[in-house]
Amino acid sequence: MIVLGIETSCDETSIGLIEDNRIITNEIFSQKIHSDFGGVVPEIASRAHLQKILPLLKDALNSASIDLKDIDVIAATAGPGLIGALIVGYCFGSGLSLAIDKPFVPVNHIDGHLYSVFLENSEIDFPYIALLVSGGNTALYFIEDFYKTKLLGNTLDDAAGEAFDKVGKLLGLKYPAGAEIEKLANEGDENFYQFPVADVSGKYDFSFSGLKTSVLRFLQKNFPDGIDETSKKNIAASFQKAVIKALIDKTVNAVKEFKVKNVAVVGGVASNKTLQNKLRDELGNDVKLFVPSPKLCTDNGAMIAFAGLKSYQTNYYLQSKITQPFPN
Ligand code: KG4
Numbered sequence: 292m293i294v295l296g297i298e299t300s301c302d303e304t305s306i307g308l309i310e311d312n313r314i315i316t317n318e319i320f321s322q323k324i325h326s327d328f329g330g331v332v333p334e335i336a337s338r339a340h341l342q343k344i345l346p347l348l349k350d351a352l353n354s355a356s357i358d359l360k361d362i363d364v365i366a367a368t369a370g371p372g373l374i375g376a377l378i379v380g381y382c383f384g385s386g387l388s389l390a391i392d393k394p395f396v397p398v399n400h401i402d403g404h405l406y407s408v409f410l411e412n413s414e415i416d417f418p419y420i421a422l423l424v425s426g427g428n429t430a431l432y433f434i435e436d437f438y439k440t441k442l443l444g445n446t447l448d449d450a451a452g453e454a455f456d457k458v459g460k461l462l463g464l465k466y467p468a469g470a471e472i473e474k475l476a477n478e479g480d481e482n483f484y485q486f487p488v489a490d491v492s493g494k495y496d497f498s499f500s501g502l503k504t505s506v507l508r509f510l511q512k513n514f515p516d517g518i519d520e521t522s523k524k525n526i527a528a529s530f531q532k533a534v535i536k537a538l539i540d541k542t543v544n545a546v547k548e549f550k551v552k553n554v555a556v557v558g559g560v561a562s563n564k565t566l567q568n569k570l571r572d573e574l575g576n577d578v579k580l581f582v583p584s585p586k587l588c589t590d591n592g593a594m595i596a597f598a599g600l601k602s603y604q605t606n607y608y609l610q611s612k613i614t615q616p617f618p619n
Pocket of ligand 1: 301424425426427428451452453455456467468469470471473558559560561562563564588589590
């Protein structure tokens, strides 16, 4: 079955084509324009999606040598995300489905991330614990099967990626700053400063806004006139250590409580090699860790196509509340 996946929930315009769990093509256009503003500007994102979506579809069909009539199902992200940005992909996908007379499957963006591991790792087994860490979400899930998931905990404030981006801004880095912080951290001493790891009441919940404020206060107090490169590296490393500790502690606790043998880390922050290595060490040899490649960690159309395929095959989309990009 060939599925077209459309992703426009934030600042990536992406068209993916898959055949079962094989990626045929996964075209991603990351909207760099937002780095001039220090974060995503919703109105600019919607316009950029509009400009890019049709050329991307043409590129995807050409590179895959696939005709529109070969597509069996069209899936598009329906939420959560920026409303104007979502509407572009959703309307494009539903319009196309009418034009070629093929089923349209609205997909929850989070489901796209949660199942993204299957596109490269067919050996992952249910049940698994999924840690979703991106710019917009940080949450832990117990995944029993496709579309049988239980949310264990969520961030109470900022997402982990958002914390990376905001601390990056404080350090004078461009948006998005996660990868650059990791690079600086690799050359810094993670034990140089002790930033706090939030102690939240929910067993599997997270909180990162206090950590971000603590870095801000630290910089205001100790570096009022600007920061030298060595201190920047040490702060990046110490900050990253605090974020990773929170993520790993909760994930390991969930693995123990639910007695799973498989863990997936998904979303943009999952590309962080320090997070991957430390988590692998903590999980030990009995538990398998699956992390998609960086292109599948970031927002992309192939993961939406795969979540759409599973929704179609299980008829989940017929009962799902996610039918359009508006809150219920
Ligand atoms: O899933 P994603 O592409 O989209 C959004 O949810 O927006 O994730 C993007 C986020 C950004 O916050 C970015 O700074 C972060 O992922 N990120 C990283 C790394 N690479 C990307 N954070 C930490 N370490 C990285 N290597």
